[in-house]
Amino acid sequence: MALLSIENLHLSIPSFEGEAQILNGVDLSVERGQICGLVGETGCGKSLTGLSVSKLVASPPARYRQGAIRFDGQDILGLSEGAMRALRGRRIGMIFQDPTTNLNPLFRIGEQMVDVALHSMGANRWSRSALSEARARAIAMLERVGIQDAHNRLDDYPHQFSGGMRQRVLIAMALIGRPDLLIADEPTTALDVSVQAQILQLLFDIVREDNIAVLLITHNLGVVARLCTHVAVMYAGRIIERGTMADVFNQPSHPYTRALLNAVPTQKTRKGTLQGLGGSVPDPYLPHPGCRFAPRCAIAEARCRDAVPSETDLGHAHAVACIKAGDPA
Amino acid sequence: MIKFILRRLVLLVPVFVGLTLLVFTISHILPGDPVKLAAGPQATAEEIASLTREFGMDRPLPQQYWHYATGLLQGDWGQSVLTRRPVAADLKIYLPATLELVFAAILLAILIGIPAGLLSAITANRWPDYLTRILSLASIAMPRFFLALVLQLVFAMSLAWLPLNGRFPIIDLPPPTVTGMLTIDSLLAGDWLAFTTSCEHLLMPALAMSLSPLATITRMMRASTLDVLQQDYVLTERALGLSQSLIILKYVLRNAFSSTLTVIGLYIGWLLSGSVLVETVFDWPGIGLYATKAIVTQDFMPVMGVTLSIGFIFVLVNLVIDLLYGVISPKVRYQ
Numbered sequence: 245m246a247l248l249s250i251e252n253l254h255l256s257i258p259s260f261e262g263e264a265q266i267l268n269g270v271d272l273s274v275e276r277g278q279i280c281g282l283v284g285e286t287g288c289g290k291s292l293t294g295l296s297v298s299k300l301v302a303s304p305p306a307r308y309r310q311g312a313i314r315f316d317g318q319d320i321l322g323l324s325e326g327a328m329r330a331l332r333g334r335r336i337g338m339i340f341q342d343p344t345t346n347l348n349p350l351f352r353i354g355e356q357m358v359d360v361a362l363h364s365m366g367a368n369r370w371s372r373s374a375l376s377e378a379r380a381r382a383i384a385m386l387e388r389v390g391i392q393d394a395h396n397r398l399d400d401y402p403h404q405f406s407g408g409m410r411q412r413v414l415i416a417m418a419l420i421g422r423p424d425l426l427i428a429d430e431p432t433t434a435l436d437v438s439v440q441a442q443i444l445q446l447l448f449d450i451v452r453e454d455n456i457a458v459l460l461i462t463h464n465l466g467v468v469a470r471l472c473t474h475v476a477v478m479y480a481g482r483i484i485e486r487g488t489m490a491d492v493f494n495q496p497s498h499p500y501t502r503a504l505l506n507a508v509p510t511q512k513t514r515k516g517t518l519q520g521l522g523g524s525v526p527d528p529y530l531p532h533p534g535c536r537f538a539p540r541c542a543i544a545e546a547r548c549r550d551a552v553p554s555e556t557d558l559g560h561a562h563a564v565a566c567i568k569a570g571d572p573a
Numbered sequence: 574m575i576k577f578i579l580r581r582l583v584l585l586v587p588v589f590v591g592l593t594l595l596v597f598t599i600s601h602i603l604p605g606d607p608v609k610l611a612a613g614p615q616a617t618a619e620e621i622a623s624l625t626r627e628f629g630m631d632r633p634l635p636q637q638y639w640h641y642a643t644g645l646l647q648g649d650w651g652q653s654v655l656t657r658r659p660v661a662a663d664l665k666i667y668l669p670a671t672l673e674l675v676f677a678a679i680l681l682a683i684l685i686g687i688p689a690g691l692l693s694a695i696t697a698n699r700w701p702d703y704l705t706r707i708l709s710l711a712s713i714a715m716p717r718f719f720l721a722l723v724l725q726l727v728f729a730m731s732l733a734w735l736p737l738n739g740r741f742p743i744i745d746l747p748p749p750t751v752t753g754m755l756t757i758d759s760l761l762a763g764d765w766l767a768f769t770t771s772c773e774h775l776l777m778p779a780l781a782m783s784l785s786p787l788a789t790i791t792r793m794m795r796a797s798t799l800d801v802l803q804q805d806y807v808l809t810e811r812a813l814g815l816s817q818s819l820i821i822l823k824y825v826l827r828n829a830f831s832s833t834l835t836v837i838g839l840y841i842g843w844l845l846s847g848s849v850l851v852e853t854v855f856d857w858p859g860i861g862l863y864a865t866k867a868i869v870t871q872d873f874m875p876v877m878g879v880t881l882s883i884g885f886i887f888v889l890v891n892l893v894i895d896l897l898y899g900v901i902s903p904k905v906r907y908q
Contacts, residue, residue, distance in 0.1 A: 298812055300808065300811060300812055329814050329816065330814075331814075332811070332812060332813060332814035333812075333813035333814030333815070334814060337813065338809070338812035338813065340805060340808065340809060340812075342805060345804065345805040345806065346805045346806050346808075346809045347806055347809070348806040348810070348824050348828070349806075349828075349902070349903075349904065350827050350828055350831075350901065350902055350903065351824065351827075356810075359815055359819065359823075360813045360814070360815065363813070363814045363815055363816075364814070401903040401904075403903070403904055414809070417809075417813060418813065421813075421814075
């Protein structure tokens with residue numbers, strides 16, 4: 245039984261233009277010790293998939309039309325807010341994109357960390373011993389994410405930290421409750437390239453040490469290649485290919501995955517030969533029938549436009565949602 | 574910190590020079606002769622001339638200004654032509670009365686407006702929100718003097734819960750004067766009866782005065798809370814399991830309050846200068862009534878005294894507000 249499994253998740257959000265079909269049957273599972281990269285272009289539903297796992301998508305207005313999210317056997321979508329809160333920060337940690345806006349600017353980082361630590365301990369806020377225990381945990385966690393002089397820096401405000409340091413603080417906050425699952429939504433996108441590598445390495449080391457399952461949401465294939473054990477490629481609200489890192493990167497079976505990998509420049513790429521992908525993402529309000537990728541697909545046929553392709557199992561948990569996957573190349 | 578305060582206090586000097594010049598010039602180029610008005614219709618030309626000399630109004634304007642400005646520095650705020658009383662002594666009586674009223678009004682507005690705004694924001698587009706929005710719109714639209722009359726009709730005339738007007742019953746013994754604000758003075762003297770009496774008198778005028786800042790604070794608080802609730806850090810706080818009440822009452826409140834603080838500072842100045850209507854209805858012996866009497870008789874000195882003291886308090890209040898920003902926001906503090 246996987247720690248996290250998302251089954252056929254459908255999510256739609258009403259707006260002035262109609263009902264936007266955001267997720268259209270997401271299937272995904274993450275085991276303990278796995279780092280699963282969720283990749284796809286902007287607007288494909290990666291972040292909303294991550295937020296759904298913590299039940300942070302306001303619903304209503306959003307509506308889960310079908311499917312389920314199971315965390316350690318529990319049906320997340322059926323949990324009450326109170327029961328969900330007992331999972332957040334304790335069993336599920338989250339890190340977001342921009343470290344400059346994810347810390348409250350008016351509070352010392354120690355205060356913010358202690359509140360999260362107190363919640364994760366399930367302790368009484370007014371107990372002095374719990375407070376000092378929470379503070380000790382905050383210091384230990386800050387040291388673990390590589391913040392020097394953690395004892396004193398606890399009393400600093402967010403603006404006294406650099407971007408990379410703030411992301412370290414946020415990682416420490418997300419992991420202070422020793423969660424089983426970490427959802428990291430573009431954790432390095434807002435950082436300098438030189439800092440990105442450090443943060444990724446730090447994240448990698450900690451989740452390996454603590455055997456944490458990670459859902460790493462990113463649009464950066466380089467990050468996936470460096471860190472992840474598994475990959476799920478998302479397009480227009482659906483996972484179109486998933487499998488181990490090696491399988492998906494070495495034998496990409498969906499034309500979209502191939503197009504994504506081709507679009508990454510390498511040292512061998514000659515000037516003028518970089519390949520992009522024509523067209524744009526389909527309209528979420530008026531989805532056409534059939535494979536969502538068909539209008540941009542180089543190998544699409546008439547039958548691709550008739551029905552939504554189901555997942556084909558290619559073995560070793562490598563699955564692809566393309567009716568041509570089984571065809572001889 | 575101390576450097577910041579000193580710098581701001583030094584900035585007060587040009588503000589006051591400008592203020593005195595402006596008020597002095599305007600009051601002296603107005604048509605009409607205050608001395609003639611004060612002397613009365615039966616006064617002879619000689620009497621008027623001698624009065625004019627007595628008040629120094631026969632001298633050239635720059636000289637009069639100089640005399641006034643140097644007098645101010647020595648605590649001499651001039652003399653009322655009409656009553657012959659020194660302005661400084663009058664202000665000592667009337668200013669605390671108005672200050673007490675204004676502070677009570679703003680306190681009421683904060684104590685009710687902040688929770689109402691928060692409530693309105695977290696129940697956005699549901700009935701508690703609609704209710705607060707309608708009430709605050711209505712209270713901005715309703716004139717203060719009208720509300721004052723309604724309050725008097727209901728609470729003083731019909732229900733007889735509160736005294737109709739005035740500040741303190743003449744037959745009772747007021748507490749010894751320290752600040753001039755009766756509520757504070759009676760507390761300082763430990764006189765519980767005087768405290769409740771002065772609170773009873775204060776309540777209705779303060780309520781009438783607080784209505785429009787209350788409505789504004791509520792709406793400001795609602796808008797800024799809604800804005801803060803959209804911030805990334807609130808999502809992080811929720812994602813890591815902090816309770817809704819902790820997030821709202823601790824984290825969101827402080828962020829949302831900082832933009833409301835500016836409005837509070839501005840309102841104190843606005844209430845000080847606009848206190849006259851409420852003071853008239855409730856017969857509250859404050860600077861509003863004092864200034865109005867002086868204006869209709871063209872008695873310059875009290876008008877200038879009132880203007881200067883309002884200006885002084887306004888600048889001082891905004892200095893305090895700026896310091897409070899530093900308490901709320903660490904970024905302001907370190908700069």
